[in-house]
Amino acid sequence: MRQIDNFIAGEYTGAASGRRFDKRSPLDNRIIASIAEAGRPEIDAAVGAARAALHGEWGALSTEQRVDLLYGVADEITRRFEDFVAAEMADTGQPGHVMRHVFIPRGAANFKVFADVIKNVPAESFRMATPDGRGALNYAIRVPKGVVGVICPWNAPFMLMTWKVGPALACGNTVVVKPSEESPQTAALLGEVMNAVGIPKGVYNVVHGLGPDSAGEFLTRHPGVDAITFTGETRTGTAIMQAAAEGMRDVSFELGGKNAGIVFADCDFDAAVEGISRAAFLNTGQVCLGTERVYVERPIFERFVQALKARAEAVKYGRPEDHDSSYGPLISHEHRNKVLSYYRKAVELGATVVTGGGVPDVPDDLAEGAWVQPTIWTGLADDAAPVREEIFGPCCHVRPFDSEDEVVKLANDTPYGLATTIWTTNLARAHRVAARVDVGITWVNSWFLRDLRTPFGGSKQSGIGREGGVHSLEFYTETRNVCVKL
Ligand SMILES: NC(=O)c1ccc[n+]([C@@H]2O[C@H](COP(=O)([O-])OP(=O)(O)OC[C@H]3O[C@@H](n4cnc5c(N)ncnc54)[C@H](O)[C@@H]3O)[C@@H](O)[C@H]2O)c1
Numbered sequence: 001m002r003q004i005d006n007f008i009a010g011e012y013t014g015a016a017s018g019r020r021f022d023k024r025s026p027l028d029n030r031i032i033a034s035i036a037e038a039g040r041p042e043i044d045a046a047v048g049a050a051r052a053a054l055h056g057e058w059g060a061l062s063t064e065q066r067v068d069l070l071y072g073v074a075d076e077i078t079r080r081f082e083d084f085v086a087a088e089m090a091d092t093g094q095p096g097h098v099m100r101h102v103f104i105p106r107g108a109a110n111f112k113v114f115a116d117v118i119k120n121v122p123a124e125s126f127r128m129a130t131p132d133g134r135g136a137l138n139y140a141i142r143v144p145k146g147v148v149g150v151i152c153p154w155n156a157p158f159m160l161m162t163w164k165v166g167p168a169l170a171c172g173n174t175v176v177v178k179p180s181e182e183s184p185q186t187a188a189l190l191g192e193v194m195n196a197v198g199i200p201k202g203v204y205n206v207v208h209g210l211g212p213d214s215a216g217e218f219l220t221r222h223p224g225v226d227a228i229t230f231t232g233e234t235r236t237g238t239a240i241m242q243a244a245a246e247g248m249r250d251v252s253f254e255l256g257g258k259n260a261g262i263v264f265a266d267c268d269f270d271a272a273v274e275g276i277s278r279a280a281f282l283n284t285g286q287v288c289l290g291t292e293r294v295y296v297e298r299p300i301f302e303r304f305v306q307a308l309k310a311r312a313e314a315v316k317y318g319r320p321e322d323h324d325s326s327y328g329p330l331i332s333h334e335h336r337n338k339v340l341s342y343y344r345k346a347v348e349l350g351a352t353v354v355t356g357g358g359v360p361d362v363p364d365d366l367a368e369g370a371w372v373q374p375t376i377w378t379g380l381a382d383d384a385a386p387v388r389e390e391i392f393g394p395c396c397h398v399r400p401f402d403s404e405d406e407v408v409k410l411a412n413d414t415p416y417g418l419a420t421t422i423w424t425t426n427l428a429r430a431h432r433v434a435a436r437v438d439v440g441i442t443w444v445n446s447w448f449l450r451d452l453r454t455p456f457g458g459s460k461q462s463g464i465g466r467e468g469g470v471h472s473l474e475f476y477t478e479t480r481n482v483c484v485k486l
């Protein structure tokens, strides 16, 4: 069993209280790690270390020096690639090929991309006239926000954590990261990388623990934290925003979704089935950008449902290291209880269960894991809970539609506004519908295709602010104007 400690001022340390909590494998429910639970003293120490680094060696570096160090971080992640793959597979139970091709490479990319952004961003400047005819020159400079609190979820732990830490450090901030209690390992491992490449002590700190009345709340309420970036549930975002109001700290939120997939009859059928099945079932449906509501134009509805069913039934349950495994468990039994409660509710509300709806038969050694079947429903009312609420599981409801106006209305009938995916070969329609869907991110004939320079975030209750490319700088820096009378 692994011992995972907090990482404060470049050192791994337990908690003064001696408190620890267990991490269980989602694959078979075995305890795989014991994690030190940070209390107020550890949060104080981590925030203090972050502040000291800001006023010390880190704060004195030039942008070029910081950029070089961040390239070093990316290279070291790549050098220790298999360690990160193993740590994340252990925490999430997701297949190795997803780790190797999507989540861990993105961790390295998140440092490289923002190092490039900060190196290349121009300064804003305005020349102005003055009554004496000599004029004045305004220019903006960007300074770090300070100590940034980073609160992360468990569904793609390393990718989502570095998506925040990369730009925060590129902009010259220091961070205190609180990973999810369900996925502490890659954040802990990144401490070794930081030390190996010579990132000054205190720049990157990790405190472990739970949310309310634990490390998460202590960190977000700490007056020494200047800004908070959070990815997780909308309800948690509300609690964090209340904490951030004290002291008027800035927030950046990437929250939940109930994303629509829109499939027109003129789509490339096979590509659409493949795309929607990835959007619904990748990472066992635990992707904020995933599709839990699918709208299919009536002429191809039945055929589409059958093709999606075939995809769902083709998943291969297995351990992450099994080469032919394509599908992992949910993160925990607690989360499985939630997902299964929606599976039951859908039936109670009269859904037709096209496939799935329960717990699969898995080999004996996996029987205690948090497995659920990929599940497809039809026939639910538009206001049924499984169609309205974020389930965060491998499931979707498929419903026919007859017109563009109707489907836009259906897609927008939600308090969320994160992402949508549209499938059509009619270019004009693609642009038209994309402009009418109230979300932060629209994919046309694709899903989760990420250019890290683009604005990323949610509308409505799916988030506040945008991260990605120069948009991250809006949050991770304070812009100051200097006006020089000539
Ligand atoms: N929009 C996006 O980009 C995006 C990306 C990934 C996940 N998500 C969302 O994340 C959710 C799944 O992740 P989750 O279950 O880990 O989310 P969560 O909100 O339960 O937990 C996220 C983090 O917040 C901490 N936390 C909980 N309560 C807190 C409190 N009161 N104060 C401070 N910290 C607290 C948790 O310990 C954890 O580290 C889904 O809703 C999903 O849609 C959104």
Ligand SMILES: O=C/C=C/C=C(\O)C(=O)O
Pocket (backbone or CB within 6 Å): 155, 156, 160, 163, 286, 287, 288, 289, 450, 456
């Ligand atoms: O589960 C959510 C996935 C979010 C993805 C990103 O934040 C990203 O690709 O940067």
